[in-house]
Amino acid sequence: MTTPSRMPEPFGQGQGANLADILERVLDKGVVIAGDIRINLLDIELLTIKLRLIVASVDKAKEMGIDWWESDPALSSNAKHKELARENRELRERLAELESGPTPLERGAGRARREDESP
Numbered sequence: 001m002t003t004p005s006r007m008p009e010p011f012g013q014g015q016g017a018n019l020a021d022i023l024e025r026v027l028d029k030g031v032v033i034a035g036d037i038r039i040n041l042l043d044i045e046l047l048t049i050k051l052r053l054i055v056a057s058v059d060k061a062k063e064m065g066i067d068w069w070e071s072d073p074a075l076s077s078n079a080k081h082k083e084l085a086r087e088n089r090e091l092r093e094r095l096a097e098l099e100s101g102p103t104p105l106e107r108g109a110g111r112a113r114r115e116d117e118s119p
Contacts (some may be wrong), residue, residue: 025119026056027055027056027057027060028053028056028057028060029060030055030056030060030061030064031054031055032052032053032054033051033053033054033055033076034051034052034053035049035050035051035054036049036051037049047056054066055103069104
């Protein structure tokens with residue numbers, strides 16, 4: 001009596017997980033890949049590259065405190081509106097400050113009077 005050999009089944013067949021299940025699990029839990037590349041010549045470090053990669057869903061990333069894309073104007077339309085509103089507010093403040101202060105002619109006349117006055 002011979003026993004059948006226990007050869008592993010090809011990936012994706014039988015009870016193995018499919019790609020969608022794996023992706024869902026990775027995005028749900030998150031994966032961190034970290035590594036450093038160093039180039040040395042005669043014990044002198046010439047170059048160091050630090051690589052950090054996080055693969056996670058947006059919800060998981062926010063849960064971890066990672067939300068930089070929300071404040072980047074290149075990635076978020078909401079951030080663009082906030083940036084424009086901030087710039088507009090600053091310009092209005094500068095304009096109000098300029099309009100409320102003395103005009104350049106008044107400032108120049110004040111200097112001329114001071115120069116004419118004797119010490």
